[in-house]
Amino acid sequence: MCLVFIVDEDEKVIGRYAAGGACPYCGGQVQALDVEKAWRLWYVPLYTRTKRKFLCSFCNRPLIIQYP
Known part of the structure; x- marks a missing residue:
């Protein structure tokens, strides 16, 4: 007997916002x-x-x- 489960994981971006600060690697906007x-x-x-x-x-x- 063999059981096969088809499990899928979806990622969907709901919103994109500007955050304060700069990237520590290149200095770009976060x-x-x-x-x-x-x-x-x-x-x-x-x-x-x-x-x-x-x-x-x-x-x-x-x-x-x-976070501290």
Whole structure:
């Protein structure tokens, strides 16, 4: 017997905003992205999560914000 699960993960950008600060690598402008992730099993949504990511608009490096 063999079980096959078709699981898909979609990422969709909901919004893109200018964030304060500069990239520590190249000095470019930082952008904040609102990203919605959805896990699906045969096109049926199982789990949805909205997350904010930061990246540089010039070099496209993902930036990690550290809170004190």
